[in-house]
Amino acid sequence: MPYDDDLRLAHVLADAVERITMARFRAEDLVVESKPDMTLVSDADRSAEELVRSQLKRTRPRDAVEGEEFETTGHGPRRWVIDPIDGTHNFVRGVPAWATLISLVDEGQPVLGLVAAPALGRRWWAATGSGAWSGRSLTAAKRIHVSRVPRIEDASLSYSSLSGWRALDRRQQFLDLTDECWRTRAYGDFWSYMLVAEGAVDIAAEPDLAVYDMAALVPIVTEAGGRFTSLAGEDGPWGGNALATNGLLHDEVLGRLGTDARA
Structure with a gap:
């Protein structure tokens, strides 16, 4: 499939981010601030996004990168969209329902998505034309489907x-x-x-x-x-x-x- 290499890269990025976020989850010295819009941000959010941006700059230097914590960099039809910790309020309160979101937008369409929730021990991912999957890795996954409830x-x-x-x-x-x-x-x-x-x-x-x-x-x-x-x-x-x-x-x-x- 056309985005297989990008999907493998997304898993590598998620692995790297997980080492940062899990080390800071429930850490006694976690630094938490309020942003101008009154939402919360932790040092783990910023460190995780910086890591993803650094790795993408090395592996996908022609691609743009958009994230929650820093300005969009680069131009072109391919754009990685990153939320280093979705559910920051849960993260800072010690609730395990938070995740790293990694997406690739190509020609204006989201063509790849990966959601990694390490504190829950779950990942979900999909790329255009390859179905949706859940598991711990590309080699240990189960295909997922929506329900058929009609009412x-x-x-x-x-x-x-x-x-x-x-x-x-x-x-x-x-x-x-x-x-x-x-x-x-x-x-x-x-x-x-x-x-x-x-x-x-x-x-x-x-x-x-x-x-x-x-x-x-x-x-x-x-x-x-x-x-x-x-x-x-x-x-x-x-x-x-x-x-x-x-x-x-x-x-x-x-x-x-x-x-x-x-x-």
Whole structure:
């Protein structure tokens, strides 16, 4: 497949990052700061992203790199999008549900995604045309698929929090949707979408996300047979928010949450 070498590199990058993040997870001397947008950042976030950027500069010098903690570097049709620790609030509080997100965007489309959650002992990955997989490595993996649940009243929904839905003036629509679903849980962050990809959850939605929060998730959900759009129905990670489903439920959920949640 055209992105096999890039996928192998993504696993190598994740291995290297894991050595940093796991060494700092629950460390007593972890340094945590508030960024201007009032989100948290730790020394582990910055060190992990610096490591990825250094390795990409050496192995993919022609590719651009975009990350959460530092400015975008480089130009061209290929762009690596990195979130060194998705779920930083969990990380700094000692909750093991956090992950490194690594994605490759080629000609404006996310074509590769890897989610590595070392404290959970899990990884998920996909590249265009190669399916979605979960395991500890490329050689020890199981192919994953979304569920076949066709009705909202039989569906399981995962989200991160309720506060953002109020800011988008969609809180009541979202609450109505949760009331109609069979089951709701706030697994949050990357985990909601990986559970959709492996068929354990049928719907995941968030009202406010950046590209680096989503780019790695898109290939995994879609290669597993699902759909990933903005709340306005735009495919991919470009709309500032996210809805991922098993595909069968997607249009109906879009209708419940409104056509453009940012309007």
